[in-house]
Amino acid sequence: MRIHPEVADALAAGRAVVALESTIISHGLPHPGNLQIARDIEACVRAAGAVPATIAILDGQPQIGLDDDALHRIATGTTAVKVSVREIAMLAAAGGDGATTVAATAHLAAAAGITVFATGGLGGVHRGAQETYDESADLTALSRTPVLVVCSGVKSILDIGATLERLETLSVGVIGYRTERFPAFYLADSGHRLDWWIQNPEQAAAVLRARDRLGTKGYGLVLANPISAEAELDRALHDRVLAEGLAAAEAAGVRGKDVTPYLLGHFHRATHGASVAANVALVLGNARLAAEIAVAYATG
Template sequence: MRVHPEVADALAAGRAVVALESTIISHGLPRPDNLRIAREIEESVRAGGAVPATVAIIDGEPHIGLDDEALQRIATGDTVIKVSVRELATLAAVGADGATTVAATAHLAAAAGITVFATGGLGGVHRGARDSYDESADLTVLSRTPVLVVCSGVKSILDIGATLERLETLSVGVIGYRTDRFPAFYLADSGHPLDWWVQTPKQAAAVLRARDRLGADGYGLVLANPIPADAELDRELHDRVLADGLAAAEVAGVRGKDVTPFLLDHFHRATHGASVAANVALVLANARLAAEVAVAYAA
């Protein structure tokens, strides 16, 4: 791995570092705004007192922290591949560029010694998984990776109840941040209750330290941070667009891993960009919160 000097210095000194995924830059946000927003996400981490470490693959080599040239390459490159853990070795062997998913970012961040990671939404169990077995690798990777992921729950296009059941089975702890309801990305409340929640970054850091002491540090944790109230999608609009999108996917014969990008594109068009604005708002909020947790944990 190539660790950016600023990140390496911070880790060596025991200062706070927050890992950031790069799939949102290459595949999750529209161009050309994606590069500007990527920089804003890093600035949100800095505003919270931590060092940002955006993770990506450049010429087959994992990079922990990107300089501006590498960030532009991931944001604007037409050959950047969305890469999970299972593709890392192949991508390294062929020397290609890759944008890391939650799973790949968590894996590489933990290998570099980074504990706190911010993203938009966690992957999960897809609707109809009883027949398709379609489940994000994010879940199983978190079951064996000692990171805390700050996210706004999972996207409402997934089977949220089944996702929470899988996280329980995999021993991944789920904690609400100032909420006892699991968020649903565009919505603050998915309708599913949470057993545990914290009110401050210091309390979240205390959970991390207790995990370390108790020998449970081989497992990941999820800190579920609801989307800011002023950025939440109107629930009626959300439910209508989701129902229309699912119906359109069925008619078009969209299956498996193609469903998520299809539905996200449908949301973008049907909400006239409001879903993208919500996505950006929640990612920035998660980056800032992750930084505050990382600072408390480092202290």
């Protein structure tokens, strides 16, 4: 594992560091704007006083923090495959390039000593999972990885109720940020109520410190930060596009890990880019909040 010197120095000095995933850069956002968005995400973290650590695998070596050349390679190249935890060893042995999912990013961040991680949306239980058993590895990874993931809930294309049940079973705490309602990525309110919520980064840092003291550090935490009102998709448009996308995916025989990129691409086309604008807005908001929490945790 290679830790970028800036990240290594910050960790050694006990300064704030925020982990960032790379799948959103390579697979989640359209080219060519994805490279600039990746830079903007890192800039948000820096503006809030923390060091960004975008995580990826290059030539088989996990990279904790990317320089601009590496960021460019992940964003514009065609060799990076989507990598979860189970693929890390195979890709390392093969010497390939990989963009890390939430699960893989969390695993590598924790191995490097990074506690706070920002992303767009968490993976979860897919619709129809009672028949397909299709469930994101993000959930089980968080059940054994000591990170706080700042996200805008889970993607609305998933079975959100079942996802929350699985998180409870796996002992992954879920906290709302200034909301009592669990968000649904493009939408601020999924319709599911939360038991716990906080109002500021200092309270999130207090939760992390309490976890450290009380022996529950081995489990991950999810901080659900809803998309802002001005960036949220129109609900009627969202519901119509989602129904159309699910029907199209079923008709095309799209299954498993291919469903999410298929539906995100459908949203992009059917909303004429509005879903991408929402995605960018929520990721930037999550990066900013994660950095504020990391600073509060490091200085508290």
